[in-house]
Amino acid sequence: MxxxxxxxxxxxxxxxxxxxxxxxxxxxxxxxxxxxxxxxxxxxxxxxxxxxxxxxxxxxxxxxxxxxxxxxxxxxxxxxxxxxxxxxxxxxxxxxxxxxxxxxxxxxxLHPDVSVRSLPEAKALLEAAGTLRRLWVEPPGSHPFETVAERTGRQAEAMRAGAAADAQVAPLVDAALAARAELLGGPSEQRLLHGTFRQSKVLAGDRMPWLAVGPDPVVGESAFDLARLVRDRVEDLIAQPSGASTTRRRIKRLAESLEVDQERLRGWTLFRAVESGVRARRVGRERDAELLLEFAGWL
Incomplete structure (x- = not known):
């Protein structure tokens, strides 16, 4: 073949x-x-x-x-x-x-063509969050994984370069970097995280209804992992007149359901959205960049 x-x-x-x-x-x-x-x-x-x-x-x-x-x-x-x-x-x-x-x-x-994204939005978020909770465990001793501080440190350098080349995104990059500095300023939990979790990364299985695939694992606090889920279906959020308020409600609901600090979740959601937006612009995916940066502006 x-x-x-x-x-x-x-x-x-x-x-x-x-x-x-x-x-x-x-x-x-x-x-x-x-x-x-x-x-x-x-x-x-x-x-x-x-x-x-x-x-x-x-x-x-x-x-x-x-x-x-x-x-x-x-x-x-x-x-x-x-x-x-x-x-x-x-x-x-x-x-x-x-x-x-x-x-x-x-x-x-698993069933590669059936993800939780195929469910109605509220049900999809519930099932995805439940799957994510099971992954947040203590990392193995002497683990080989990057930490959140290390990964976001690399990303921060690229974001600064993007802001220097594009004054339009500079205020959002400054806000995202300030949020990162504050979030990393003190001790936080150390859990093994999926790293790139979203609805399309949760597929239907036989031994369990839903199972995660495709991790890019990292060790750090749960709010970092949950932040990527907040912006799932971002194109739908942007299309709604109430997109900003829907996003704030989603942050509150996910934080409460998974016992994550709401402000820390908001901060990591901002950082990750800006980082993804700057990266999308850098490689020429302008439509994705516009959606992500508009979403970040709501935070």
Whole structure:
């Protein structure tokens, strides 16, 4: 079978890959080798798939359904593996093999075309939040994961560069960086977080109704993880005349339901929305940038 990467992956890789990165060119060969090594039967490549990995629906030599996921080193697949192993299937997809092949994961098969995003909005938020709560556990000792301070520190540098090049976003960047400094100013809880959690990252399963996939794990406070969920369906929020008030109610409801400080959730929601907006503008996704920065302005 020809392992043709989906257009979404090709487009995203073109936006973010450093010069000289040949992962996409070598992907078909890597996929063939991974399939042959495990004796897998390929059903199909998942489309549209993600922005940082190739997902292939397969069956094992015993005929069991599974997912083969291939990702470049910069997507931190070994960090993903470590988090999934630590969760052990509690709230997240299970790893099907120990494995030491870098950038290759064999995972439990969920229902890839059914996410909580398919539910009505209120129900989707409830189910997603319940899934997220199960992931917030103590990290393993001597863990390999980035901390929130480390990750947002890297992001802050890129945000400053974006603000220097675009005076229009500078006030929002200043507000986001000030919020980050305040949030990191004192001690906070240290939990293993999903890192990139949203409704589309929660898929229907068989052993549990909903399970999380695709973590980019990080260690820090729960409010950081929940902040990405606040802006889910941002295009719908922006289209509503009451979008700003709906957002504030969503922050209050999610904070109360998951016992997270409301102001800390607001602060991390601001930081993450501005960071995503500046990044989208940097790679030419202007429509996404406009939505995210308008949303951030409500906070």
């Amino acid at each position: 020809a392992f043709e990467p989906p257009r979404r992956l090709v487009r995203a890789f073109g936006e973010t890959a450093p010069e000289g990165d040949d992962w996409l060119a070598t992907l078909p060969e890597v996929a063939e080798r991974a399939v042959a090594r495990r004796g897998l039967t390929v059903e199909r490549v998942q489309v549209p798939g993600g922005r940082s990995s190739l997902v292939v629906l397969v069956r094992t030599a015993e005929g069991a359904p599974a997912v083969l996921k291939l990702a470049p080193r910069r997507a931190r697949p070994e960090s993903e593996r470590a988090a999934l192993v630590h969760w052990g299937g509690r709230g997240a997809v299970q790893v099907r093999e120990e494995g030491d092949e870098e950038g290759v994961l064999l995972l439990e098969r």
